[in-house]
Amino acid sequence: MKKPNPSHEVMKPYKGKQTMHQSKSAREERRWQKPLEYARHVMEDTAARVDASRRLFPYRFLRGDCHAHTQHSDGIGTVAEMAEMVRAAGLDFQYITDHWGLTQTPECKQHGLWVGQEPGTEYHHLGILGLRSTFEPERNLLADYARVKQMKGVPFIPHPAGWWPRKVYTAAQRQALFTLPAPFLMEIINGANMIGKAFDYTDEAAVEVWDELLTAGRQVHAMGNTDSHSPHGIGTVWNGVWASRCDEATILKRLQAGRMFVSEGPLLHLTVGSTGMGSRVKDRRQAGPVKLTVVDSRGLLRVRLVADGRVRRTWHMDGEPVMKQSLTLPRYARTYIRIEAIAIDGKRGYTNPVYLGRP
Ligand SMILES: [Zn+2]
Ligand SMILES: [Zn+2]
Known part of the structure; x- marks a missing residue:
């Protein structure tokens, strides 16, 4: 029997291999890169799954996400890191909808991502696509919503029932949705704070509210967006849009007509x-x-x-x-x-x- 090694050192052939022998900067890089690599594997797997499904599905669609954040607001990823994950996930389009402004625009252009924004208004956040200038909300839901439309932007309601892990919206916040002029766009799946999958109890609640609105005769087009605040969450949920041309004007037109399905x-x-x-x-x-x-x-x-x-x-x-x-x-x-x-x-x-x- 081999004697135990009393000095707790590394086995001879592996000298220098243990992470603690690496420089601090190399260790720090691994701490960021490894989880990113794991997330990329998951997203590549989803892309392969969807590709295999497409061969069994007779309809043509484009896949995309209309809601995510970077370091330009409260996200932790750079635009370049988000774009890399968008490619791994096989998405056809991705919006970067930072809070508080549009400073992400030049970088998004450089990396082929589309630009949106997400200010806070009364009762809810307000997702905005297709506007080239910063929207300053009055914090009146109906007035802000109407002004986005007037400016030819495309508004949508993100996370209508709350967001994981703690936030559950009040009855008043839900009731406000019934005052919006239909048809309108609303997320039924929001992947905020989630990695690997998007659906959680807040989405269960969002689907419930959606059915209530629909049963009351409202036309509410459902969206599924990641609301990812890091590259790790990109690709967990997406909109399958019935379109063959992937330009922003075409996609926005289809979204506004509800011509999409929502999927993980x-x-x-x-x-x-x-x-x-x-x-x-x-x-x-x-x-x-x-x-x-x-x-x-x-x-x-x-x-x-x-x-x-x-x-x-x-x-x-x-x-x-x-x-x-x-x-x-x-x-x-x-x-x-x-x-x-x-x-x-x-x-x-x-x-x-x-x-x-x-x-
Ligand atoms: Zn939000
Ligand atoms: Zn958001």
Whole structure:
């Protein structure tokens, strides 16, 4: 038997290999680089999963995130580090929506990222896309929202129900959402403070509020954004936008029309006759069949049909990667229908609704 080494030194062939033998600066660099590398592996895996799913999915879409922060406000990553992770995640577009101004603009241009902003207003933060000048809020939700529209910007409501890990919004904050002029854009998944996945209990609450708004007859287009404050969180949730051209004007137009699904992994498509997601079926007698396609190359666990705030059908998928259904428009669906899916690893996806009946 070998004698124990009394001096607790490194085995001879490994002399100098232990981290504590490295210079302090080398150690410090590893402390930042390693977690970044782990996050990159996760995002590369998601990109490969989506690529494999695309081969089973007959519809073309672009993937992108409309909400993230850098060192230009309260984020910890540089624009260059964010851009590197956007490439690893295979995203087609990424907005950097820093608080308090637009100093990120020149760097974003250099790295091919788009520029937005996120000031605070009354009751909520206000996400703004497509504005080239800094927006100074009056802190009146309706007035600020209207002014963004007037300036030809695209406003959206981020994290409408609170954010992880501590913040849960008050009833008054939720109620304020019912005063906004519809249609409007609202996040139903926000990945703030999350790494590896985005969905948490605040998103569960956001989906609930969304269904309440929809059931009350509001047209609310759902978005899924990371709100990442570090490069590690990029790519955990994204919008699958029905567009073939990846320029900002095209994407903003599609987002404002609700022509996208929200996902952490699964791909989803829903039509009622010739009416697509985000649009309204005018005459239900001539509506045509409800057609849905849900794909996840990693395997689906469950697909659900939600109408007027209630789960009406559930399909248990047992790991099957593809689900296709065609059904007649059910009578119980009076205001809207939408589809949601969960994959075997818990990643979620949501279509935007198809609206039914008069607005
Ligand atoms: Zn925010
Ligand atoms: Zn934010």
